[in-house]
Amino acid sequence: MLIIFNPTAGPTRRRNMTRILSVLLEQGIQAELATTAHAGHAEEIAREAAREGRRVVAAAGGDGTIAEVASGLAGSGTALGILPLGTVNVLACELGIPRTPERAAMVLAQGRMAALRPGMARFADGRTRLFLQMLGAGFDAAVVAELSLPLKRQIGRGAYVWQTVRQLSAYRFPPVTAWIDGKAEVAASVVVTKNRFYAGRYELAPEALPGEEGFHVVLFRRSGALATALYGAALPLNLLPRMAGVEIRRAKAVRLEGPAALAQMDGDPAGALPVEIDDAPGPLRVLLPP
Numbered sequence: 001m002l003i004i005f006n007p008t009a010g011p012t013r014r015r016n017m018t019r020i021l022s023v024l025l026e027q028g029i030q031a032e033l034a035t036t037a038h039a040g041h042a043e044e045i046a047r048e049a050a051r052e053g054r055r056v057v058a059a060a061g062g063d064g065t066i067a068e069v070a071s072g073l074a075g076s077g078t079a080l081g082i083l084p085l086g087t088v089n090v091l092a093c094e095l096g097i098p099r100t101p102e103r104a105a106m107v108l109a110q111g112r113m114a115a116l117r118p119g120m121a122r123f124a125d126g127r128t129r130l131f132l133q134m135l136g137a138g139f140d141a142a143v144v145a146e147l148s149l150p151l152k153r154q155i156g157r158g159a160y161v162w163q164t165v166r167q168l169s170a171y172r173f174p175p176v177t178a179w180i181d182g183k184a185e186v187a188a189s190v191v192v193t194k195n196r197f198y199a200g201r202y203e204l205a206p207e208a209l210p211g212e213e214g215f216h217v218v219l220f221r222r223s224g225a226l227a228t229a230l231y232g233a234a235l236p237l238n239l240l241p242r243m244a245g246v247e248i249r250r251a252k253a254v255r256l257e258g259p260a261a262l263a264q265m266d267g268d269p270a271g272a273l274p275v276e277i278d279d280a281p282g283p284l285r286v287l288l289p290p
């Protein structure tokens with residue numbers, strides 16, 4: 001087993017990594033550790049490990065690092081292990097992976113194999129990237145794009161709340177057009193998701209199931225600061241899917257367009273629209289709790 005570790009969040013994350021390695025040793029697993037040196041490195045290391053035929057490559061970090069490792073493993077038989085050491089860890093919430101380091105390590109030691117179906121995004125400049133959770137276009141992408149990393153390191157998920165409040169007055173709400181299996185819908189923001197949850201254990205698409213093909217497309221029809229603030233307030237109350245102006249569609253393929261809109265994937269900035277979204281060609285094996 002190889003573990004790809006993003007060490008940038010500081011000493012607590014390193015301590016958690018040490019705890020994970022000692023649990024694995026107790027379980028008789030001698031894992032090799034590879035530390036990332038820059039953004040994109042996790043994907044490169046994972047791709048090489050898959051080429052070497054590793055059985056399991058685990059990602060230790062936040063959702064962004066996990067998405068990079070998944071991209072590197074795409075199309076191979078190597079399974080993804082998930083060690084959630086990030087700020088929010090939405091994928092771990094979604095898949096029921098414990099967030100205490102020791103218990104997450106036990107999933108690597110004793111978990112069962114399952115298959116996820118990642119989404120694949122194709123951008124106009126030719127870039128192709130996988131996502132395990134969602135691609136957001138519009139307001140949430142603007143929040144992620146402007147998020148201060150030092151502030152996130154200092155106050156954790158509060159940094160997202162702070163940046164959301166700032167964007168409420170700064171964001172201009174350019175319309176986003178979503179072509180959902182060929183039919184156009186216009187909204188202020190759109191989230192194309194595999195996930196039931198969003199930003200934590202908060203419901204966004206209540207009927208989404210891990211491993212399913214296709215997407216749930218969440219359309220936020222209302223634009224402007226007031227409507228967006230209400231959507232934000234409804235999220236932690238698990239009321240967002242039932243809010244006026246929120247509509248959810250099923251889709252096999254989606255194209256998002258919008259002259260001034262950005263995209264985020266699995267919580268990290270992903271670039272500008274337009275983007276074409278499909279299922280990745282094959283499933284991704286993943287270790288889940290027994």
Ligand SMILES: Nc1ncnc2c1ncn2[C@@H]1O[C@H](COP(=O)(O)OP(=O)(O)OP(=O)(O)O)[C@@H](O)[C@H]1O
Nearest residue numbers: 006036037038039040061062063064065086087088
């Ligand atoms: N050594 C590194 N130096 C700089 N950036 C890195 C490094 N390793 C990974 N990254 C980048 O940092 C991004 C964010 O990292 P990651 O998702 O692990 O955690 P986070 O920002 O701490 O947590 P969260 O995503 O939960 O808020 C990743 O998408 C990755 O591209």
